[in-house]
Amino acid sequence: MILSVYKSLLKIIDTEFMDICEAADIIFSSTGRAQKVRIYLIDNTIADIWLSPDGKYSYHWCNKGIRDYILRYDDAPHEKWKAVSTFPKHSEYKLFPKIF
Numbered sequence: 001m002i003l004s005v006y007k008s009l010l011k012i013i014d015t016e017f018m019d020i021c022e023a024a025d026i027i028f029s030s031t032g033r034a035q036k037v038r039i040y041l042i043d044n045t046i047a048d049i050w051l052s053p054d055g056k057y058s059y060h061w062c063n064k065g066i067r068d069y070i071l072r073y074d075d076a077p078h079e080k081w082k083a084v085s086t087f088p089k090h091s092e093y094k095l096f097p098k099i100f
Contacts, residue, residue, distance in 0.1 A: 002051055003034040009049060013039060 006026045013024045022040045027048075029035050036050040045063035077088035 001053055005051060006034050006037050009037050013037075 003026070010024050010026065013021055017039075020042055022042055024037060024039045027035050027038050036048045039047040039049070041047060043063075045061060048058075048060040048062070050058045050060070081087055
C-alpha cells in the first residue's frame with residue numbers, strides 16, 4: 001500500500017517538480033520495507049516524506065551544512081508538543097553552529 005503511494009509521489013515529482021529536484025528515490029529499510037521518499041533538491045538540500053498506513057505523515061527538510069538549520073513538520077501526537085495550539089501538528093526548527 002505505502003509503496004504504491006510512494007511510487008505515485010515519485011511520478012508527481014518527476015513530472016511536476018523536476019525544475020527544482022535533481023532526483024527522488026524511495027528509501028527502504030534493511031528488511032525491504034519502503035520507509036520514505038527522499039527528494040534531492042537543486043540547492044543541495046534534501047526533503048523526506050514519510051507516510052503511515054493510518055494516515056500519519058511527516059516532512060523533513062534537511063539543509064545541514066548548507067544553511068545550518070533543519071525544518072521538520074510532523075502530525076504525530078508527541079507528548080512534548082501537547083501545549084502547542086496546533087497539536088498534534090507541529091514543526092521544529094533547529095539551528096546548528098557553523099563548523100569552520
